[in-house]
Amino acid sequence: MSTSSETKPELRTVDRAPSSPRGTRLTxxxxxxxxxHAPVLADVDLDIARGEILTVVGPSGCGKSTLLRSLAGLLPPLAGEIDQDGHRLAGPSAERALIFQEDALLPWRTLRANVELPLAIRRVPRSRRRVEAEEWLTRVGLADHASQLPHRVSGGQRQRAQLARALAGHPRAVLMDEPFGALDAQTRAGMQDLLVEVLRGTGATVVFVTHDVDEALxxxxxxxxxxxxxxxxxxxVPHPRERTAHDDAARVALRRDVLTSLGT
Structure with missing residues (x-):
């Protein structure tokens, strides 16, 4: 189904927002x-604060996805170390959710069942799983689509379901690999606003990879x-997550500096 005509989702409040632990520090x-035998990034020192949103930009092939997969514990470092809250990363963990550009929903499961999946892995009782999944689907504007299979909804709706599935597992860090890159401009802007809205109050640390400098800023x-x-x-970044700051002098200057640094 095409995403070009999708409108910005209507966000709904629920009586009790799903709770998440505080974010985590990644170093x-x-x-x-x-x-x-194929290093991509060398001598990287980076401290990602608990609860911050760090965006990552760079040209194709520069190592953005490699950095994200290393933080997820899928690629151990070739040298040096990666720590979470002062302890060496030992591999993948449910505390660090990874979201890809492709939605990666299980096509034979409804949107509700997809969102329930991380809760089932944690052995949350079935009745509680359903309640929490429906709360998250409501938060991302998909309450009326809970029983739909992924191929029956648009690309933007699938990405909203993927976001709900990731956050339903109460991760302390959310690692996002160009999740909105395949969406049209209108749907992409709506997804950016939705991400800001649903992250509010979770405390999760976010590392967000993108090719789009304006999205990063x-x-x-x-x-x-x-x-x-x-x-x-x-x-x-001056005035993060403020749409009206797009033309702010400090934001404009930073955008120019970023583009210059990237050689674009």
Whole structure:
């Protein structure tokens, strides 16, 4: 189903928002990242604060996805170490949810059943799983589509369901690999606003990879610039998550500096 005509979702409040623990601190110490005999990023030092949104930008092939998969515990560092709250990352964990550009929903499960999946893995009782899944679907504007299979809804709706599924597991960190890259401009802007809304109150740490500098500067508390096989800089973003700040002089200057640093 096409996403081009999708309108911004109507967000609904629920009596009790699903609770999540506070975010987590993720730290890379002099890390080299990539696969054996194929390093992509070298000598990366990066401290991601608990509860912040860090956006990551850079040209294709610069290592953005490698960084994200390393933080998820899927790719161990080739050198150095990655810590979570001061303890070395030992592999994947339900505390760190990974969201891809492709929605990765199970096609034979309804949207509700997809959102219930991380709760089932945690052995949450069936009745409680249903309640929590429906609460999250309500928060992302999909209450009326809970019984639909993924192929019966639009791309933007599938991404909303994927976001609900990730957050239903109460992760302390959400790692997002260009999740809105395949969406049209209108749907993408709506998804950005939705992400800000549903993250409010969770305390989750977010690392958000994107090719889109404007998206990075809207969402991020800080923006990390990757290029030439290394971390080029990490910059504070003025007025994050404020649409009206797009033309703010400090934001405009930062956008220019980021584009210059990336050679675009």
């Amino acid at each position: 890379l110490h002099a890390t080299t990242l990539g696969r054996p 809207f969402l991020g508390d800080r923006v990390a610039l990757l290029g030439a096989g290394r971390l080029l800089a990490v910059r504070d």
